[in-house]
Amino acid sequence: MNIGVIGYGKRISHVIEALKKEHPEAQIAAVVDIQNDKQRELESSGGRKVPFFETTEAMLAECKLDGVLIGTRCSLHTEMALKVFPSGLPLYLEKPVATTMEDLRRLKAGYEASRSQVVVSFPLRVTSLVQTIKQIVDSGQIGTVEHVQAVNNVPYGNVYYQHWYRDESETGGLFLQKATHDFDYIQYVLGQTPVAICAMKSKQIFKGTKPAGLRCSDCEDNRTCLESPHVKKAPHFHPDWQYCCFAEDTGNEDSGSALIEYESGMHVSYSQNFFARRKAGMRGARFLGYKGTIDFDFMTGILKVLMHHTPKVEIHEFSSGEDHFGGDHELVRNFGDIMAGRASSKSKLEDGLLSALMCLKAKESAETRTFQRITWE
Structure with missing residues (x-):
């Protein structure tokens, strides 16, 4: 080949x-x-x-x-x-x-x-974990999914402020960088058509008045800043991530949330965060039907099926290793x-087009404070 x-x-x-x-x-x-x-x-x-x-x-x-x-x-x-x-x-x-x-x-x-x-x-859509979720949902075990609560707390989020990803003209913003994956696996499991989205994003932590283009190595605070490579306890540091994330030119929001309405009337809530660290990291969701709930976290590799009308709980364990959890x-x-x-x-590509469309509509919603129809118009 x-x-x-x-x-x-x-x-x-x-x-x-x-x-x-x-x-x-x-x-x-x-x-x-x-x-x-x-x-x-x-x-x-x-x-x-x-x-x-x-x-x-x-x-x-x-x-x-x-x-x-x-x-x-x-x-x-x-x-x-x-x-x-x-x-x-x-x-x-x-x-x-x-x-x-x-x-x-x-x-x-x-x-x-x-x-x-x-x-x-x-x-993510082809991981063993999501494939199992898809099988459970399609079997009707938890009933029709009528609500989804999804979260992505990114423990290595400093890459979006200390590397080239800080340039929003390159990334298109963090809905396109991260939520695109989550929107896709949720869409894959549901198999429904999204019709509208509203969103909000915030920049509360990674902002500041340090000079544009400042590198950690040149900063007077590089021995005390918790994002500096010179601080041994700095989590998830990579040698290529060298820019100051508290400078005036640091791009990207540091948290964002979206509500997605589907043609059936059900909705999905999704929230992502980029300053959670270590064990606060989480990527997963709850798929709720009338009969039961699926609860899972990619980072732990644990999937639970919680039945609503009996005391039955099923637990599935998967490898939570690297390579996008095997995907x-x-x-x-x-x-x-x-x-x-x-x-x-x-x-x-149809999947990629829809996910990107949802992310771009979420970004527009957040910036205009409006609901957006998920259409090509």
């Missing part, structure tokens, strides 16, 4: 490692990237010279590929996907699939005119099978 890569960053390199484990015949055949050091990195790790191209068009014209992975920064996801679609090649596309409504509409039109199968990077490996296995011609996508 000859793979073309557009944007060879850390996230997509991790995806490629997982792909090779699931499909050992897969290999990087060509790369489009503006950073020359990426070529040296690939050669030193694989011992094989991988051709680098300046443009996607040149790579597609000169190389015989079986599939393409897009791992650029978020604002380029749409542009690069539109360049791949005419080739008809299978495409692995990182989320969010677009960061603006204009790009989202362009992506939808380009996809509808193409024959490419797309796998969107939504690993990454399931997605890349699916992508490899698509390239081999023996599968269809388990995370289609």
